[in-house]
Amino acid sequence: MSDESKMLSQLTTGKLLFTILMIGVAWLVLRWLRTLFNCLEHANPRLRFLARRVEPPLRILVWFIALLISLEVLAPSKDAFLAALGSAALAIALGAQDLIKNLIGGMVIVTDRPYQNGDLVKVGEASGEVEYIGLRSTKIITSDGVHVTVPNAEVLNRFTFNANGGVPECVATTALSVPHGADPELLLRVAREIAVSCPYTHLGHGIEVELDDSDPRLHTMKLNIRAYVYDHRYASAMQTDILRRTRRELIACGVLRNRDVQLSIPN
Numbered sequence: 001m002s003d004e005s006k007m008l009s010q011l012t013t014g015k016l017l018f019t020i021l022m023i024g025v026a027w028l029v030l031r032w033l034r035t036l037f038n039c040l041e042h043a044n045p046r047l048r049f050l051a052r053r054v055e056p057p058l059r060i061l062v063w064f065i066a067l068l069i070s071l072e073v074l075a076p077s078k079d080a081f082l083a084a085l086g087s088a089a090l091a092i093a094l095g096a097q098d099l100i101k102n103l104i105g106g107m108v109i110v111t112d113r114p115y116q117n118g119d120l121v122k123v124g125e126a127s128g129e130v131e132y133i134g135l136r137s138t139k140i141i142t143s144d145g146v147h148v149t150v151p152n153a154e155v156l157n158r159f160t161f162n163a164n165g166g167v168p169e170c171v172a173t174t175a176l177s178v179p180h181g182a183d184p185e186l187l188l189r190v191a192r193e194i195a196v197s198c199p200y201t202h203l204g205h206g207i208e209v210e211l212d213d214s215d216p217r218l219h220t221m222k223l224n225i226r227a228y229v230y231d232h233r234y235a236s237a238m239q240t241d242i243l244r245r246t247r248r249e250l251i252a253c254g255v256l257r258n259r260d261v262q263l264s265i266p267n
Contacts, residue, residue: 019070026066030059055117056110056133063135105152106135113166114155120163120170120232123150127161129233143236163232169202170232174242177220182255184211187223190253194246195227200238202228 037055108114110133115121119130121140128142138155140148164170178187191209195201205228212222225246229238250256 015073018073022066022070026062029062033058033062056106060106060110060135101153101156102136102151105155106133108155109133109138109152114160115162116166118168119166120235122161124154124158126150168231169205169228170235171226172229172232172235172238174225174239174246176223176225176243176246176250178211178223178250178255179220180213182221182250186253186255187211187250190249191223191225191246194242194249195225198227198238198241198245200229200231200234200241202230204228 115130117130121130126140126148128140131141132139138150188209195207208226210224225242229235
């Protein structure tokens with residue numbers, strides 16, 4: 001009798017029930033941890049990066065412990081366990097290559113941390129806030145509220161852009177078209193004052209204001225205002241506030257009339 005047949009012959013109802021119980025307990029523990037992290041986020045939104053940083057490795061650890069205990073109970077002997085495990089690994093490697101790539105990608109995300117829960121990222125064609133990092137895929141919610149599932153294997157062969165890198169604040173850029181004849185000193189002074197007084201600005205970082213006149217064929221210049229928003233979830237609100245108040249102030253100064261404006265969203 002082979003080791004696999006011996007292992008199957010010694011399976012009992014009690015062992016199977018114990019394995020199902022272990023899987024259920026692991027699932028309940030993960031649900032409880034998810035609820036705990038959500039409560040911490042609602043209590044203090046700025047703690048969500050610290051609290052959720054440990055969630056992916058903790059989830060992997062819980063599943064690993066549950067799987068290890070279950071296999072220890074099901075295996076009749078060490079040799080039979082290793083033989084069955086080798087056969088299962090070979091079968092999985094041949095029949096589920098994409099799944100293995102995604103699992104490896106999940107381990108890379110947990111260890112290398114190109115992003116974590118709460119980060120504002122762009123992976124391939126998907127961009128938005130990381131909502132969930134699993135063993136197989138990462139779930140991202142876009143600025144339009146659309147949920148996107150990205151296979152973790154994408155991290156292995158695509159560029160990953162992270163706007164905030166584990167902290168709430170990130171750079172938000174607002175661009176406004178202004179006429180060529182406008183006074184540069186006035187433009188820069190007004191733009192900086194507006195950025196400093198914006199309620200969403202993180203004043204612990206620098207504020208950059210510049211004029212872009214790279215294309216002389218155009219009749220307008222680009223006034224760029226770059227400042228850190230204290231939480232990347234309010235980047236659009238910050239850009240809207242800066243754009244609205246800057247344009248209103250420049251109209252009051254006679255620099256603008258009814259001109260088109262352009263709002264740029266950070267990647």
